[in-house]
Ligand SMILES: Cc1cc2nc3c(=O)[nH]c(=O)nc-3n(C[C@H](O)[C@H](O)[C@H](O)COP(=O)(O)OP(=O)(O)OC[C@H]3O[C@@H](n4cnc5c(N)ncnc54)[C@H](O)[C@@H]3O)c2cc1C
């Protein structure tokens with residue numbers, strides 16, 4: 001399997017890259033880890049005139065906690081670097097555990113968090129947990145930069161608000177009152193398989209009362225989707241097993257899955273209920289796991 | 290990376306990589322994959338190609354010490370970096386502990402997956418000299434073997450870990 005011909009650019013700065021992308025137009029795309037873009041080009045699912053490599057932007061491979069307690073994750077951080085990050089292991093191990101459930105070791109060494117997001121595949125694993133934690137994305141383009149909630153980034157399967165000349169540079173997770181988070185994925189194999197359904201949750205607990213909840217479902221709608229009805233139903237209530245069962249049922253009812261080779265719509269909806277209940281239990285009793 | 294000549298409309302770029310300790314500079318097209326640079330230009334055919342889509346791991350090499358699928362890395366992305374292939378694992382004609390262990394434990398049948406398996410196993414033992422069976426299975430989850438059923442491969446890697454720890 002050979003790749004078709006294309007031009008290759010590896011600019012030195014983000015600004016140069018944005019200008020190149022603007023000049024080259026829609027036939028040019030960013031190349032990060034390449035695990036998705038090169039597979040697609042090999043299979044004739046994508047045809048490009050040029051790729052703009054971001055390999056020289058070493059500042060985008062860092063994960064830091066600033067003095068306000070916000071966590072900043074560079075877009076070029078690989079899945080295995082998410083797993084190994086001392087900052088994430090301390091603050092949000094749920095992100096490490098999510099990355100650990102992805103792909104296989106080799107792909108985790110090249111695939112990046114930025115690529116996982118910009119791809120905008122409905123079954124991608126990182127969007128649900130990042131949305132549950134309220135992550136924001138920074139997009140840099142020829143006209144300057146903008147920061148928006150990741151929740152508002154996706155517009156449909158393989159579609160997002162990112163513009164031709166924009167580069168996703170970092171994720172910002174502001175310091176917050178959440179006490180726990182968790183992502184559970186169901187796939188047909190334990191490794192190298194996309195999610196049939198995935199659910200991420202984040203909660204703030206006060207004693208046994210859930211004061212705030214976010215529930216984000218993956219692979220069961222055109223974009224990662226919050227189960228807002230289920231969230232509202234849970235917020236402010238004393239947590240019991242029966243309550244969590246009901247929250248799961250409500251989330252399942254809010255999902256809009258399709259049937260495909262990996263599972264039927266009915267099966268997916270059922271999975272959402274089970275995964276929501278289990279993920280909530282873990283986040284409530286064990287914290288950010 | 291520098292641009293070199295345009296030959297009959299095709300652009301070539303210079304790429305310099307270190308493979309198994311030896312530096313190489315080659316002129317490649319933008320669409321040259323690392324696996325093809327290794328196999329076709331450098332004649333290092335120990336690295337195999339199977340699925341060519343990141344699923345099977347037969348093309349596994351170490352890029353700056355980490356196992357990656359060389360079928361999903363452009364040669365130009367490896368510019369300036371260090372690569373270890375299966376040819377770089379033995380010390381001359383003396384096989385590495387992991388290679389010996391694969392032979393001793395009958396972890397090789399047709400042998401097609403073996404170079405990739407050994408690169409994944411080697412990376413695991415460099416990071417984690419005392420892996421559990423689960424950790425071994427996880428480390429080779431991206432390496433498919435159509436012959437062995439994996440049992441002897443897992444055994445071989447665990448035995449290699451034990452041997453390395455005794456030697457130290
Ligand atoms: C064998 C295999 C298994 C996989 N398993 C999983 C899995 O379990 N879960 C999962 O979620 N995914 C999985 N994937 C998909 C893929 O590996 C991930 O989505 C990965 O994170 C993509 O990142 P990348 O850096 O390789 O992206 P690339 O292929 O380099 O880029 C992907 C897209 O994003 C754009 N892009 C990348 N970075 C930026 C940026 N910073 N700014 C603007 N645009 C950008 C590119 O232009 C391209 O359109 C798997 C892939 C393979 C090959």
Ligand code: FES
Nearest residue numbers: 339340341346360
């Ligand atoms: S040939 Fe590279 S992963 Fe299969």
Ligand code: FES
Nearest residue numbers: 398399434435436
């Ligand atoms: S020994 Fe034949 S594929 Fe593994």
